[in-house]
Amino acid sequence: MSMLSVGRPTRPEAADAQGQASLTGGRGLLQDEALIFELGGWDKTGVDLPEPEADASDLAGLTRDDVPLPGLSEPEAVRHYVRLSQKNHAIDLALYPLGSCTMKHNPRLNERMARLAGFSDIHPLQPQSTVQGALALMDGLAHWLKTLTGMPAVALPPKAGAHGELCGLLAIHAAHDAKGDSARRRVLVPTSAHGTNPATAAFVGYSVTEIAQTDDGRVDLADMAAKLGPDVAAIMVTNPNTCGLFERDIIEIARLAHEAGAYFYCDGANFNAIVGKVRPGDLGVDAMHINLHKTFSTPHGGGGPGAGPVVLSEALAPFAPAPWVVSGEGGFKLVEEPAGEAAQAFGRMSAFHGQMGMFVRAYAYMLSHGADGLRQVAEDAVLNANYVKARLQDLITPAFPEGPCMHEALFDDSWLEGTGVTTLDFAKAMIDEGFHPMTMYFPLVVHGAMLVEPTETESKAELDRFCEALRALATAAKAGEVDRFKGAPYLAPLRRLDETLAARKPKLAWRPEPTGVAPTPLAAE
Numbered sequence: 001m002s003m004l005s006v007g008r009p010t011r012p013e014a015a016d017a018q019g020q021a022s023l024t025g026g027r028g029l030l031q032d033e034a035l036i037f038e039l040g041g042w043d044k045t046g047v048d049l050p051e052p053e054a055d056a057s058d059l060a061g062l063t064r065d066d067v068p069l070p071g072l073s074e075p076e077a078v079r080h081y082v083r084l085s086q087k088n089h090a091i092d093l094a095l096y097p098l099g100s101c102t103m104k105h106n107p108r109l110n111e112r113m114a115r116l117a118g119f120s121d122i123h124p125l126q127p128q129s130t131v132q133g134a135l136a137l138m139d140g141l142a143h144w145l146k147t148l149t150g151m152p153a154v155a156l157p158p159k160a161g162a163h164g165e166l167c168g169l170l171a172i173h174a175a176h177d178a179k180g181d182s183a184r185r186r187v188l189v190p191t192s193a194h195g196t197n198p199a200t201a202a203f204v205g206y207s208v209t210e211i212a213q214t215d216d217g218r219v220d221l222a223d224m225a226a227k228l229g230p231d232v233a234a235i236m237v238t239n240p241n242t243c244g245l246f247e248r249d250i251i252e253i254a255r256l257a258h259e260a261g262a263y264f265y266c267d268g269a270n271f272n273a274i275v276g277k278v279r280p281g282d283l284g285v286d287a288m289h290i291n292l293h294k295t296f297s298t299p300h301g302g303g304g305p306g307a308g309p310v311v312l313s314e315a316l317a318p319f320a321p322a323p324w325v326v327s328g329e330g331g332f333k334l335v336e337e338p339a340g341e342a343a344q345a346f347g348r349m350s351a352f353h354g355q356m357g358m359f360v361r362a363y364a365y366m367l368s369h370g371a372d373g374l375r376q377v378a379e380d381a382v383l384n385a386n387y388v389k390a391r392l393q394d395l396i397t398p399a400f401p402e403g404p405c406m407h408e409a410l411f412d413d414s415w416l417e418g419t420g421v422t423t424l425d426f427a428k429a430m431i432d433e434g435f436h437p438m439t440m441y442f443p444l445v446v447h448g449a450m451l452v453e454p455t456e457t458e459s460k461a462e463l464d465r466f467c468e469a470l471r472a473l474a475t476a477a478k479a480g481e482v483d484r485f486k487g488a489p490y491l492a493p494l495r496r497l498d499e500t501l502a503a504r505k506p507k508l509a510w511r512p513e514p515t516g517v518a519p520t521p522l523a524a525e
Helices: 074-086 108-114 132-149 161-178 196-204 221-227 250-259 356-392 423-432 460-478 482-486 499-504
Strands: 153-155 186-190 207-211 232-238 263-268 287-290 310-312 324-328 331-335 409-411 450-452 507-512 519-523
Touching: 108 356, 132 153, 132 287, 132 310, 132 324, 132 331, 132 356, 161 196, 161 232, 161 263, 161 287, 161 310, 186 196, 196 207, 196 232, 207 221, 221 250, 232 250, 250 263, 356 409, 356 460, 423 450, 423 460, 423 482, 460 482
Parallel strands: 186 207, 186 232, 232 263, 263 287
Antiparallel strands: 153 310, 287 310, 324 331, 409 450, 507 519
């Protein structure tokens, strides 16, 4: 049996839950697969390279004698990664219920459009006259984003959510400085905010003040009003918020912030719940990032790709970062220099103009849905989340039982009291049932939180399959079947490790053994 260096054994055990043994570590048609560093081949190479004709004397000693990779043949390497891919959960396999992530189905039409040569093969340093089609698409995308949000300007370069937050706060920072109001160096953030909100504010140089939450999961207006002052630059609110609830007092939040001379930044991660239904500009929002990879498809598991354009109010539009697309008699061009209409731009967010593949996917999604289709996206997403809440609430306690939720259903762990089962145990047992766990222990304002976002792309039949699995697990937990949960997952390719020990003593790098035959993990102190 193979083991990680920390925690319990992770390879399949001698027998599964039904007592069936495997002699090879495989399970059915899924073969066991070691790490690439465990596959051997350290004494050979999979490629032949000629000796370099020139020496490396001009590299100031910055050379590497050996690249520590095993010498696998092409079929060995291909099989390794294909086997690993079979062990990953994906939206193409089943429901991906991660709350606050909007893991929706990605239409294959979008992928086909993104692979068109005129989009996928262009280079950011090409002359603008040769990429007129790409610039036209960016202009069209910007038009849709401004129309859907009711905002007059948009910055396309930010790469994803946190980068978009940085863009919005830098624009706010520049706007205050332009007015000579540089004493405003504090940002208000609710307790239920995404962790990137206070982190981004701190990165820009602001201090962060936390706003309390009411018992029904929304911003405490009285606490907010008490903490506003002449040093407050902005308030950052997610709406719908991370508890899956719409901020009923959103217009009053904006009014109070503006009355105090502050700007209103809205975290748009949950725009999928209101797209086509509500325009944030009508609510008093000054800046909001939009996760194209959430609202407009391309599920982003695995770290990318992403795109986080930021829409800006009239007050902040002059400070938008370059570049942006404009059209004229000669076609489309990029405004890149800090002069003329870009004289007050705070700078650049990145070297180039954003993530072209994401722009194409999002634009294809918008055009294929149309205005009425995007409105239905929000309606169906909210309907699906409320269906999940209704189907589970007699067994699994909703964190906020009164009234409907928005795009995600939030449960707490009070129903597990006395069972000996934790939120983590329950989530691991879901893997045995063929489902990726929901988001666990977030938001932090809810104890043992379980946050489920089904999105609009799941059918009633699939939601029923998911809910029946969770109901069966909840019934088993309440019946005292603790062993089913404490060792789970039993049927996955890999087993549960000791997460506490793994967090305290992670193995972050590999080094060859002194013999040079095989590597061993390097412990991080």
